[in-house]
Amino acid sequence: MTTYRWALPDLGEGMHEAEIVRWLVQEGDVVAPDQPLLEVQTDKALTEIPSPVAGRVLHLYGVPGQVVPVGTVLIEIDTAMTNSPSAIPRPLAAPAVRRRARELGVDLADVRGTGRGGRITMRDVEEAARQAATGQTAIGQAATGQTVGMSVAPSAAVEAGMGTVRQGQPPGAKAVAGSMSSEADVERVPLAGLRRVIAGRMVASKFTAPHVTGMDEADVTELVALREKLDPWAREQGIKLTYLPFVIRAVVSGLRRFPYLNASMDAEHGEILLKKRYHIGIAVDTPDGLMVPVIRDADQKSLLDLAQEVQRLSEAARSRTIALEDVQGSTFTISNVGSFGGTFATPIINPPEVAILAMGRIARRPMFGPNDEVVPRWLMALSLTFDHRVLDGGYTARFMRHVVERLEHPERLMLEL
């Protein structure tokens, strides 16, 4: 059997890692030269990798969603069944490393390089020597620095980490298979791409900041009338005027008065950072998951500017054409749960911020008028989650009142323009 090992090359200019997006072949498949094997996402582009050789796929290393450094072996193909012109390349190593290998009696052909472009490092050689001494053969990846020593039992590699996990079998999968439910009843979807990022951030937020959520309602009857009056003028300019720009303005007004909500926590130095600029994050639901584009310097923008910016950023987020700088640096986030019909919510803080406001659906409700008569009014549900390390309930309640007053009397916003 002749085994061809394909290692992730530098696909860009100076790229050092890529994320496995999906496998396009399975172990056991027979592949032709230039047949697509997998898709990887680099920091530049989504790229399809065609097979360099013909043969049978022996092993797929790594799972979708995994970020692997350049030089990591991702696939092994048995080329014995065909006569492919490609040969396994001579191992790459610096002269000093070669000398050390000779001293230690290590054959470089047996060592998997973890350096740039699959280059064998000093550490690889020493690790190989150490493992040879303990009777193991180093064939696992060690891209992140920890060499996976894989002896005869494949389960050892499964336990050891992601590096040598077979496709569709996350670590420990074998142990539970069969005991709870049959594999056929469950579809395993890898935690990949944006989903993985969201998962990491939400866990970090929820388990770092003690979350408290306060709720309030604003009578937005006047705002509803005002928006209706302004809408045709906005439309003339091709802009859809929603309630979000008004809420942004009311929030920015509140943040100016209550600066500890426009802040972040530097736990390491025991300091609270008060932000002097108002970059408002807008939670947007996209097919790939939640994204939070950022309206920069929201305090400097008119309602019309804000509406236009919201429109542009949401579209860019949904089509995933959004620029990196448009999703970074927010100081406070607003989530419009009302757009899905929600009222109250307990949103999770978008780190490193210290508070997040969820605006709910505007609903028509029977309310009591000045003479105890029942009158129809428009009410908006508001939920504010804050980081109790930085903020307390009294302070945030006063902020909430400030925002509510401006939503109830939108003309007050004009005084502050």
Added chain:
Amino acid sequence: MEIYRWPGEPTLHQILREDGTLAREEPPGVQDQAQAWYRFMVFCRRFDQKALNLQRQGRLGTYAPFSGQEAAQIGSFAALRRDDWVFPSYRELAGMMYHGLDPAHALLFSRGHPAAGYMPKELAMFPGQIIIGAQLLHATGAAWACKLRGEDRVAAAFFGDGATSQGDFHEALNFASVFQLPVVFFCQNNQYAISVPVTRQMATPTVAQKAIAYQIEGIRVDGNDIFAVYDAMRYAVEHARSGGGPVLIEAVTYRLGPHTTSDDPTRYRDPEVHDAWARAKDPLLRLRRWLERQGLWDEDQERAWTAEVDTRLAEATERMEQTPMPDPASVFDHVYAQMPPALRRQKQELTDLRGRV
């Protein structure tokens, strides 16, 4: 006071329509060459895809694909004589291979192999220039030499729309025009300089009109119409050769792939515009339709030829990969015609150092 203004709508010289019918009579010689041209275009399109694959597999370094520009390149190179001076850019492999460059040699460029810098002796062709626009000055200099020596050779410089913003472009056009040099400036306007659209590259609607400012002739041609490109280039080369001075040609075309293998064009291209170029305006489809109308090509020939091309490409890839890696000490060899003592010492030092490990 008279104010000079660009007067009219841009024109576009076209012979072969998108549906494969003729807008005007084809130029002489085209009937005999069209099938060979088409075969070569298919070869180049598959070469380009193969090179992209090789890069994705880690067998080639950065590569700049040319797909979509085959008609502009092959049509223009076809009008040159073997002994004419050729100064291509890095995105000219289709033209360069048509001119006689071995495909295995062409692939070595993207391996960073120094051997890729040696052009075959029988060709007066320079390696693909990486510095944007520099080759226009080289071509102008070569054309000047031809004129001073009384030779009837012309020089041709190939470049993109981005290069027209370089000072080198304007210096070359001005110098060539002042000295009435036998040089053709062939611009492939492929709509993007990396991610910069041509509308942000220049305020003028065309590249060709820039010829007017230098009192030289300018032609704007449909770059995906190989008949029109050949016609325009043939005119320009004859004009230059017969002492008429330089000509600027703008071939309006489109790069179907990324700028290089490090680029993601979906971030800056309009998908609808892209589809239009990729489908209706594809230079290969257009010529194939014409050939089929003439009874000069059919599906069987297409199948047989693509199989043949793939065999040739596999063979070229193998030769490319078997080219021995250079001795690192050879880096000292090509700085001076005769190596000065200091460099000789450094070369020896490197060789000794490598011998010790």
